[in-house]
Amino acid sequence: MATENASLLFKLYCLTVMTLVAATYTVALRYTRTVLTEMYFATTAVCITEVIKLILSLGMLARDTGSLRRMLSTLHEHIIRSPKELLKLSIPSLVYAVQNNMAFVALSNLDAAVYQVTYQLKIPTTALCTVLMLNRSLSKLQWISVFMLCAGVTLVQWKPVETTKVQVEQNPFLGFVAIAVAVLCSGFAGVYFEKVLKSSDTSLWVRNIQMYISGIVVTAVGVYVTDGAHVMEKGFFYGYTLWVWFVVSLASLGGLYTSVVVKYTDNIMKGFSAAAAIVISTVASVLLFGLQITLSFISGSILVCISIYYYGLPKQNTTTIEQVVTEKSKQPQEDV
Numbered sequence: 001m002a003t004e005n006a007s008l009l010f011k012l013y014c015l016t017v018m019t020l021v022a023a024t025y026t027v028a029l030r031y032t033r034t035v036l037t038e039m040y041f042a043t044t045a046v047c048i049t050e051v052i053k054l055i056l057s058l059g060m061l062a063r064d065t066g067s068l069r070r071m072l073s074t075l076h077e078h079i080i081r082s083p084k085e086l087l088k089l090s091i092p093s094l095v096y097a098v099q100n101n102m103a104f105v106a107l108s109n110l111d112a113a114v115y116q117v118t119y120q121l122k123i124p125t126t127a128l129c130t131v132l133m134l135n136r137s138l139s140k141l142q143w144i145s146v147f148m149l150c151a152g153v154t155l156v157q158w159k160p161v162e163t164t165k166v167q168v169e170q171n172p173f174l175g176f177v178a179i180a181v182a183v184l185c186s187g188f189a190g191v192y193f194e195k196v197l198k199s200s201d202t203s204l205w206v207r208n209i210q211m212y213i214s215g216i217v218v219t220a221v222g223v224y225v226t227d228g229a230h231v232m233e234k235g236f237f238y239g240y241t242l243w244v245w246f247v248v249s250l251a252s253l254g255g256l257y258t259s260v261v262v263k264y265t266d267n268i269m270k271g272f273s274a275a276a277a278i279v280i281s282t283v284a285s286v287l288l289f290g291l292q293i294t295l296s297f298i299s300g301s302i303l304v305c306i307s308i309y310y311y312g313l314p315k316q317n318t319t320t321i322e323q324v325v326t327e328k329s330k331q332p333q334e335d336v
Contacts, residue, residue: 015273017257018257018273019273019276019277019280020280021250021253021254021257022116022254022273022274022277023116023276023277023280023281023284024250024280025247025250025251025254026107026112026115026116026277026281027112027280027281027284027285027288028243028246028247028250029103029104029107029112029247030107030111030112030115030285030289031243031288032241032243032244032247033104033107033108034108034170034289038238038239039239040237040238040239040240040241040244041223041227041230041231041236041238041239042101042104042105043101043219043222043223043226043227044223044227044231044236044237045104045244045247045248045251046097046100046101046104046219046222047216047219047220047222047223048248049100049248049251049252049255050097050212050215050216050219051212051216052248052249052252053208053212053215053252053255053256054209054212054213054215054216056252056256057205057208057209057212057256058071058209060205060256061074061075061203061205061206061209064203064205074206075209078202078206078209078210079209079210079213082210085202085210086210086213086214088196089193089196089207089210089211089214090214090217090218091189091192092189092192092193092196092211093211093212093214093215093217093218094214094218095185095188095189095192096185096189096211096215097215097218097219097222098181098182098185099181099182099185099186099189100251101222102178102179102181102182102185103178103182105174105175105178106175106176106178106179106182107175108170108175109170109171109172109174109175109178110170110172110175110176110179111163111285111289111291112281112284112285112289113278113281113282113284113285113291113297113301114156114157114297115175115179115281116277116278116281116282117152117153117156117278117297117300117301117304118153118156118157118176118179119179119182119183120149120153120274120278120304120308121149121150121153121179121180121183122182122183122186122187122190123145123146123149123307123308123311124146124149124150124187125183125184125186125187125188126186126187126190126191127142127146127187128187129187129188129190129191129192130191133191133192133195134191134194134195141310141311141313142310142311144310145307145308145310145311146307146311148303148306148307148310149303149304149307149308149311151300151303152299152300152301152302152303152304152306152307153300153304154300155296155297155299155300155303156296156297156300156301156304157176157300158296158300159294159296159297163285163289163290163291163292193207193211208256223236274305274308275304275305275308275309278301278304278305282301
């Protein structure tokens with residue numbers, strides 16, 4: 001396993017980058033949707049993100065193949081001559097496009113810290129999709145953790161927190177609905193993509209390229225359908241500032257970095273990362289947006305962090321334990 005061969009320093013590096021990207025993305029996106037005066041089109045940002053991901057994936061494929069000729073040959077084989085594979089990857093592309101657009105809707109109506117906590121509902125949705133689509137089983141502790149996480153999110157949403165430095169009109173209910181749609185999309189698309197990856201020996205970067213090509217088409221259609229008239233009037237990059245480009249860059253980096261994290265870290269480290277991202281987002285929200293923390297928010301956040309940790313614990317090898325117990329029971333008892 002690559003996880004075992006990686007050094008502790010590299011694992012800590014992966015953990016740190018993943019945490020900072022997740023926390024900074026939500027806070028920066030929240031900032032661009034609530035503070036900037038000229039509001040940019042969220043659909044164009046999602047589309048540009050897919051383009052950047054494709055460019056970066058092409059670069060990674062070029063590095064792995066070693067030459068331009070080999071890369072072009074690989075692309076011809078898996079892209080031009082494999083339209084069915086492109087069609088297969090268009091499904092998660094569509095779902096991810098919906099998810100990414102829902103993130104903009106959610107962070108336009110909910111604080112970054114609340115979003116970060118509530119978005120952890122992707123864990124039970126992913127668990128359910130894993131059981132149904134990959135025929136895997138969850139341990140009792142994992143199921144308990146799922147219910148604990150749902151209880152924590154309920155506490156966070158029970159009494160909506162207030163922000164004193166955000167003047168734009170917000171709709172918390174719409175924000176929660178957007179997160180609900182996003183976590184459902186995240187669970188299904190993630191498990192579907194994993195199933196596609198494991199169904200053949202095609203490289204990760206080729207699969208990413210296939211998905212991002214479909215993603216560009218899907219998101220471009222989304223721009224036309226949702227904001228087509230406004231984009232024609234004001235321009236594709238209307239409202240774009242350095243902060244908006246920063247958000248787009250973080251989204252692109254986060255999407256690609258997920259594969260590295262999955263390869264070199266374990267569930268416990270990812271759990272710590274998610275918990276740390278919640279803490280960082282909360283502190284940033286207090287400083288930047290005047291978030292007023294309530295007791296229910298603190299209780300729910302702690303419950304979510306604990307559930308994430310327990311969900312990531314490795315399954316106990318009960319077979320070995322049962323064998324040891326059986327062998328001991330067969331041994332003659334000594335007289336006391």
